Structures are given as structure tokens and as C-alpha cells.
Amino acid sequence: MKLYQGIGPNSYRVRIFMAEKGITLPMVDIDFFKGEHRAPDFLKLNSLGQIPVLALDDGTIITESVAICRYLEETHPEPPLFGTDAVSRAKVEMWNRRAELVIFTTIGNVALHTEDFFKDRLAQFPAFAETERKAAPTKWAWLDRELADGRPFLAGEHFSIADITAGVCGWLGEAFGMEIPDSLENVKRWNERVRSRPSWNA
Ligand SMILES: N[C@@H](CCC(=O)N[C@@H](CS)C(=O)NCC(=O)O)C(=O)O
Structure with missing residues (x-):
């Protein structure tokens, strides 16, 4: 393999x-x-x-x-990163999809519509990239409101692929000048939790 x-x-x-x-x-x-x-x-x-x-x-x-x-x-089932029962599996799927569709897409669009690297892959609209750049903090703010219930990870008590997806969005955002706003304390805390795991350096 x-x-x-x-x-x-x-x-x-x-x-x-x-x-x-x-x-x-x-x-x-x-x-x-x-x-x-x-x-x-x-x-x-x-x-x-x-x-x-x-x-x-x-x-x-x-x-x-x-x-x-x-x-x-x-x-390699252990440790489970896609949930363990009907509810937790659905929650992980839900949050992984939300991380991809709401956050990854927004930040990714800034890269896709500004980087020379992608110019042969799609018609680039830099003005669209700018609207997505402005939208990025609002997407993190939405996640911040979601995490206000105090759960440690996106899908609940356990780290999952959803945290990996959203975590790399934070990293990608930084690379394109879209840091998570400091005022979003719940997201900041969650982000630190994800980044402090040994796997983050992979
Ligand atoms: N939906 C695919 C996306 C894969 C993807 O876009 N990979 C990027 C690197 S992060 C790539 O290979 N880009 C080259 C290109 O699009 O030309 C996945 O989840 O693996």
C-alpha cells in the first residue's frame, strides 16, 4: 500500500x-x-x-x-475517528460535512481564485475571492457560537475527522492571511486543543 x-x-x-x-x-x-x-x-x-x-x-x-x-x-479501527454508534457516526459525518462545506470551501475559494497555480484549473474571479475572504471570519464566528456549549470537539466529547478537517482550515486560512479572529474564544480554545495533539505535526 x-x-x-x-x-x-x-x-x-x-x-x-x-x-x-x-x-x-x-x-x-x-x-x-x-x-x-x-x-x-x-x-x-x-x-x-x-x-x-x-x-x-x-x-x-x-x-x-x-x-x-x-x-x-x-x-485500523482504533482509536475510532468516525464515531462508534449510530448517533456519533452521524454527528461526525454532519460536522465533517459542515467543516468542508462551510469553512473549507470559503477559505479554499480564496486560494482557488487568487493563486496563479490554479489559473489553468478554473476561471478565476479575484473579486469573488475577496468576498470569500471577508466571509471567512463570519464562518468561524458561526463555529464559535456552536462551540459555546462547551463541548471539546466539533462532534462532541471525542476528537474525530471533523476536527481534522476544520483544523486544517485554520492552518490554510493562516497561510492566506485569514487567521481565526482572537475574539472567537471558543474556536480559539478548540483550535489550540487540536494543534496541541502530537498528530498535528504529521
Ligand atoms: N476532494 C479532494 C480534493 C483534493 C485536492 O484538491 N487536492 C489538492 C491538494 S490539497 C490538489 O491536488 N490540487 C491540485 C490541483 O487541483 O491541481 C480530496 O478531498 O482529497
Whole structure:
């Protein structure tokens, strides 16, 4: 089994997930700056030209960070990061989706619509990027109100993939000048909790 990965929040999500579970895998570094994600051999693995990609020993290819994490959850169940029963699994799914759709998308749009790197991938609208940049603090403010009930992690009492997804959004936001506002104490506390885990350095 091999993980094709490199720079970026999605590879980072999978590496944090693996570190939480103590999984080590052979890794193949894909260098965007050398265009390795567009090389014909890589496009055979992922026709979208994106990382991460998990290649199983039998030739099965799994793309999409969350799908890769789900596979690793099945093969390495401890500690559980996708919930343990009907309610907790639904909550983790709910919060992972919310983190992706509400926060990741907003911050990601700033990168997609401003970085030269993406100019061949989509039509860029810098004005849209600016509206998303202004929206980012409002998305964190929404999360802050949600966390005001004092729960330690997004889906409740236990750390989960939802915290990994939202955690990398904080990291990505910083890289693009969109820090979590200091006034959002609940989110700040949660963010510190996530970053103080050994897996954060993965
Ligand atoms: N939905 C995919 C997104 C993968 C993705 O966008 N990966 C980025 C790096 S974080 C990438 O490979 N970008 C290169 C490109 O889009 O050209 C996932 O969750 O894995």
C-alpha cells in the first residue's frame, strides 16, 4: 500500500488521521511545482490530477481524503475517528460535512481564485475571492457560537475527522492571511486543543 501525497490541506488531513492511529505507510511525494500531478502516469491513478491518492497492494485506487480515511478507519479501527454508534457516526459525518462545506470551501475559494497555480484549473474571479475572504471570519464566528456549549470537539466529547478537517482550515486560512479572529474564544480554545495533539505535526 502506498500514499501519494504532498503539500496541501488534503494530504495533511490524511497524514494527521494516520498519525492519530499510529499508521505508517510508504509515501510517494508528488511535487506540484514540477507538475507531477499532471504527469500521464499520475493521471492514470487520479484522473482529476489531485492528491492524496491511496494505492492498495491489489491495485485498487482510492482518491478523496475522506474516502482514504474511511478505508484506514475500517482497517485500523482504533482509536475510532468516525464515531462508534449510530448517533456519533452521524454527528461526525454532519460536522465533517459542515467543516468542508462551510469553512473549507470559503477559505479554499480564496486560494482557488487568487493563486496563479490554479489559473489553468478554473476561471478565476479575484473579486469573488475577496468576498470569500471577508466571509471567512463570519464562518468561524458561526463555529464559535456552536462551540459555546462547551463541548471539546466539533462532534462532541471525542476528537474525530471533523476536527481534522476544520483544523486544517485554520492552518490554510493562516497561510492566506485569514487567521481565526482572537475574539472567537471558543474556536480559539478548540483550535489550540487540536494543534496541541502530537498528530498535528504529521
Ligand atoms: N476532494 C479532494 C480534493 C483534493 C485536492 O484538491 N487536492 C489538492 C491538494 S490539497 C490538489 O491536488 N490540487 C491540485 C490541483 O487541483 O491541481 C480530496 O478531498 O482529497
